[in-house]
Amino acid sequence: MSKLAIQLPGLSMKNPIMPASGCFGFGREFADLYNLNQLGAIAIKATTEEMRFGNPTPRVAETPGGMLNAIGLQNPGLENVINKELPFLSEYDVPILANIAGTKTEDYVRVAEQVSKAPNVTAIELNISCPNVKEGGISFGTDPNIAAALTKAVKEASEVPVYVKLSPNVSDITEIAVAVEQAGADGLSMINTLLGMRIDLKSEKPVIANRTGGLSGPAIKPVAIRMIYEVSQRVSIPIIGMGGIHSAEDVLEYFLAGASAVAVGTANFVNPYVCPEIIEELHEIMSEKRIDHISDLIGRSWKSCYSPSLSR
Amino acid sequence: MTIVHNRQIANQIFEMTFTGELVSKMTEPGQFLHIRVGDQVIPLLRRPISICDVDLEEKRCTILYRAEGEGTKLLSNKRVGDSLDVLGPLGNGFPLHSVVEGETAILIGGGIGIPPLYYLSKQLVQRNVRVKHILGFATRKDAFYVNKFEQLGETAVTTIDGSLGYQGFVTDYVNHENPAFDVLFTCGPTQMMKAIEEQMNPNRGYYSFEERMGCGIGACFACVCPVKNDSTGHEYRKVCSDGPVFPQGVIQL
Numbered sequence: 001m002s003k004l005a006i007q008l009p010g011l012s013m014k015n016p017i018m019p020a021s022g023c024f025g026f027g028r029e030f031a032d033l034y035n036l037n038q039l040g041a042i043a044i045k046a047t048t049e050e051m052r053f054g055n056p057t058p059r060v061a062e063t064p065g066g067m068l069n070a071i072g073l074q075n076p077g078l079e080n081v082i083n084k085e086l087p088f089l090s091e092y093d094v095p096i097l098a099n100i101a102g103t104k105t106e107d108y109v110r111v112a113e114q115v116s117k118a119p120n121v122t123a124i125e126l127n128i129s130c131p132n133v134k135e136g137g138i139s140f141g142t143d144p145n146i147a148a149a150l151t152k153a154v155k156e157a158s159e160v161p162v163y164v165k166l167s168p169n170v171s172d173i174t175e176i177a178v179a180v181e182q183a184g185a186d187g188l189s190m191i192n193t194l195l196g197m198r199i200d201l202k203s204e205k206p207v208i209a210n211r212t213g214g215l216s217g218p219a220i221k222p223v224a225i226r227m228i229y230e231v232s233q234r235v236s237i238p239i240i241g242m243g244g245i246h247s248a249e250d251v252l253e254y255f256l257a258g259a260s261a262v263a264v265g266t267a268n269f270v271n272p273y274v275c276p277e278i279i280e281e282l283h284e285i286m287s288e289k290r291i292d293h294i295s296d297l298i299g300r301s302w303k304s305c306y307s308p309s310l311s312r
Numbered sequence: 313m314t315i316v317h318n319r320q321i322a323n324q325i326f327e328m329t330f331t332g333e334l335v336s337k338m339t340e341p342g343q344f345l346h347i348r349v350g351d352q353v354i355p356l357l358r359r360p361i362s363i364c365d366v367d368l369e370e371k372r373c374t375i376l377y378r379a380e381g382e383g384t385k386l387l388s389n390k391r392v393g394d395s396l397d398v399l400g401p402l403g404n405g406f407p408l409h410s411v412v413e414g415e416t417a418i419l420i421g422g423g424i425g426i427p428p429l430y431y432l433s434k435q436l437v438q439r440n441v442r443v444k445h446i447l448g449f450a451t452r453k454d455a456f457y458v459n460k461f462e463q464l465g466e467t468a469v470t471t472i473d474g475s476l477g478y479q480g481f482v483t484d485y486v487n488h489e490n491p492a493f494d495v496l497f498t499c500g501p502t503q504m505m506k507a508i509e510e511q512m513n514p515n516r517g518y519y520s521f522e523e524r525m526g527c528g529i530g531a532c533f534a535c536v537c538p539v540k541n542d543s544t545g546h547e548y549r550k551v552c553s554d555g556p557v558f559p560q561g562v563i564q565l
Binding site: 060067272 | 348353354355356357358382399523524525526529530531532533535536537538545548553
């Protein structure tokens, strides 16, 4: 078996790299640039039952080492995703993680039910953490009871494993993680963006039309690493780690923190070839560091804390 | 891409020329390049900058940019011989086939919206299209490429303070002179383009839009704009991949 292959619920990946939801559209633009078969998986853009236009522009703003976005879950709607986008992606031998969103529990359930029947959707990513929509989104992800109830409902409706994408905009992320695990989640995705804001000095108004946006990019990596480090010690389901990954070294750091796969987000905007480049780089760095299999690294940062040599 | 020169030509306006194999693809006026201005993560995002001129034989491309923000200021510090990470050419440019030999095209630009009109004008002239230019600047100090446009065809310049050419906005000039034309091409602030459309009511018009971008290739949905007369509120176009140039009547101005 390849040093990079990873088996997760619903996701049989040649390598642990997938583009993150919302940063790759439905893959068409990147398919013009490189062969998508190189990817471990693809997390498609959040899909809602009805088509959504999203928020007014400007929708993005730059920050030191990061970017704020408030796209607002713009997507062509469930029917178009099932009939147009997923068939396009079925040309590739890559498992699809379908990110789903809604405003009410019933919306999520209906989308999960239908999208999970698509032949190439092998897992669902439950988006309970989008900070940029007024209804739904983050409101589901900040209360452990509500998050658990939604997870349970979606699990019952879905024909494929369900990953819950957690929000960092909470006081204790482990509480939510444990709650959704107990509700039947097969895995976690973490973290979504951090709620942030920028003010324009000339207009003295927020830069983003939505006023606030979700912060992503290298600036948030330490927050994600800390949260994965904490959560992975409290749950037994796998974690897809994300937040500012730009290099193979970042990937190794996520694995050491406790992630079992990673998603690359904002880096796709900076360098559209970043995913295949990281995969190639990973092969090299693992040989250099004499790592037999990438899964050997999962959670090693905290597992070693309890090793006999260190506990003496 | 390797930088051949990078110099200031007007108030905050820089002209950069670079060379590389990518230039052979830059045949369509109105397209843009997505440029990474540094090697580090600050600033993080690329900068979309329109193509101003191309020499296909020499494999040289020229861009003009306003060094105003952090990224473009960094770009202005680049030196001859430095290499530049360039993605492109991206987007859909001005349709040359929309105007035929013997017709008159009017090209109206405002400020940093003017550069893509230069490559357009050169190509129109090559096709024996008569060109008229109206270039709007804030002041004389902000003006650039006036002589270059004059070499291609009739050129009017407007400045808000009257320090060069006609005093006022490009729309004031249009209102006063009422120039005749067959096809309109315009690039500049949306408010300017809106005023132009209302005043000139062209039969054929093409507008180049600007919007804050993320990826530049159509994946992130950051640079969308609503289509005209859409009652559903769902219809949109992406400035980066559906545009930046749109025919008249497509986008809500």
